[in-house]
Amino acid sequence: MTLYFVIFGHLIGRQIGQMSGFNYMEFIVPGLVMMAVITNSYNNVVASFYGAKFHRSIEEMLVSPVLPHTIVLGYAIGGVIRGLIVGLIVIGVSLFFTQLSIEHIGSLSW
Numbered sequence: 001m002t003l004y005f006v007i008f009g010h011l012i013g014r015q016i017g018q019m020s021g022f023n024y025m026e027f028i029v030p031g032l033v034m035m036a037v038i039t040n041s042y043n044n045v046v047a048s049f050y051g052a053k054f055h056r057s058i059e060e061m062l063v064s065p066v067l068p069h070t071i072v073l074g075y076a077i078g079g080v081i082r083g084l085i086v087g088l089i090v091i092g093v094s095l096f097f098t099q100l101s102i103e104h105i106g107s108l109s110w
Contacts, residue, residue: 001090004032005097025098036090041083045075 005025013024020027052058061071094100 001032001036002093004028005094009097023098026100029094029098029100033087033090033094037083037087040086041079044082045079048075048078 009025009028013028016024018024049058052061091100
């Protein structure tokens with residue numbers, strides 16, 4: 001993500017200028033955060049599942065007295081937690097390059 005901020009935000013952003021009233025770095029930060037969150041949460045679930053499959057530990061989990069939806073819920077919660085942690089880290093890195101402000105807090109709620 002730091003390379004995206006440096007290359008696209010800083011180097012290319014100086015040439016682009018303003019986008020809808022925001023400088024280019026402020027414009028790309030939400031997209032970069034979401035890209036990191038989605039990619040890492042998906043990769044966490046896939047890597048965990050296929051890692052268990054290739055190490056042949058998935059059979060032990062399937063024959064245990066754990067309900068199938070509990071296993072799926074565990075994988076899903078793991079992906080969500082990793083996505084949130086990565087999102088916070090990317091937001092922290094973006095603070096080195098630009099100032100973030102939330103204009104409409106109501107749009108972030110459910």
